Amino acid sequence: PRQKMFALLDSEDVITHLVLDEPEYRKPADVQAYMRREKARFPYKPVQMNNSWLGIAGRFAGLPTDILMVDYYLTCDGTTVEMVVSKVDVLRSIAPGKPCWYFMESENSLHCRIPSRKEQVAQCWGSVAAGASGLSWFVNMPTSRGCYDSLRDVNRELLDNAAFLCSDELCGGAVVSEAKTTVRCLTRRRGNEWRIYTACLSPHPVEKFAVKLPPDVPQDAKVEVLYENRTLQAKKGLFGDSYDGFGRHIYRIVK
Numbered sequence: 231p232r233q234k235m236f237a238l239l240d241s242e243d244v245i246t247h248l249v250l251d252e253p254e255y256r257k258p259a260d261v262q263a264y265m266r267r268e269k270a271r272f273p274y275k276p277v278q279m280n281n282s283w284l285g286i287a288g289r290f291a292g293l294p295t296d297i298l299m300v301d302y303y304l305t306c307d308g309t310t311v312e313m314v315v316s317k318v319d320v321l322r323s324i325a326p327g328k329p330c331w332y333f334m335e336s337e338n339s340l341h342c343r344i345p346s347r348k349e350q351v352a353q354c355w356g357s358v359a360a361g362a363s364g365l366s367w368f369v370n371m372p373t374s375r376g377c378y379d380s381l382r383d384v385n386r387e388l389l390d391n392a393a394f395l396c397s398d399e400l401c402g403g404a405v406v407s408e409a410k411t412t413v414r415c416l417t418r419r420r421g422n423e424w425r426i427y428t429a430c431l432s433p434h435p436v437e438k439f440a441v442k443l444p445p446d447v448p449q450d451a452k453v454e455v456l457y458e459n460r461t462l463q464a465k466k467g468l469f470g471d472s473y474d475g476f477g478r479h480i481y482r483i484v485k
Contacts (some may be wrong), residue, residue, distance in 0.1 A: 331364035347376035359414035382432035402444025
């Protein structure tokens with residue numbers, strides 16, 4: 231049966247193999263040996279583990295993984311959206327250039343609560359804007375329609391933006407006037423089009439913030455706010471906007 235399972239997993243529909251969860255509770259030497267065996271079993275696809283925050287912080291077992299992934303759940307006592315998103319910075323600092331995924335919380339019967347609709351949007355888009363290259367979700371049976379709807383909407387928008395988020399075209403980065411503890415920002419280019427992904431990590435509204443465009447973006451241009459049916463105007467490389475708490479804005483500029 232195990233060989234049959236391995237054969238099924240060796241499919242072009244499977245893009246990576248998550249073979250070890252929370253290795254912090256095992257001996258480092260055992261983790262290293264196990265990951266080497268699994269890499270040999272699937273030589274043509276990434277093989278990864280999922281670390282808890284304890285393991286990422288301690289560089290556990292040398293992290294013998296093709297994709298860094300961490301779970302640090304919003305649904306635990308005292309955790310904030312900003313605390314979740316800040317872990318992407320740590321992932322990126324451990325092995326610059328290595329893909330960083332986040333194992334997001336949706337619902338977990340062992341935890342004290344589930345994310346609100348707005349919190350789910352903010353932690354997902356905030357992580358993307360911080361540089362996460364992949365998201366996955368821990369989901370038990372859905373009990374919150376708001377949380378479910380937010381996951382559906384985020385997934386739909388991520389697929390709609392996949393060509394930009396995965397673009398390898400070089401471009402400058404837009405800069406927002408708020409600190410990264412409040413607003414995260416990511417700029418991507420594809421051809422003659424730029425998209426700027428921003429997310430508010432605070433539950434409080436931001437009445438006004440500014441976005442400074444990089445030099446390669448048209449400095450006096452119409453700025454379309456995707457999925458919101460509105461436009462802004464950039465002048466001399468600047469435009470302004472506001473946020474509801476835990477909001478996200480995706481800006482589109484075409485040359």
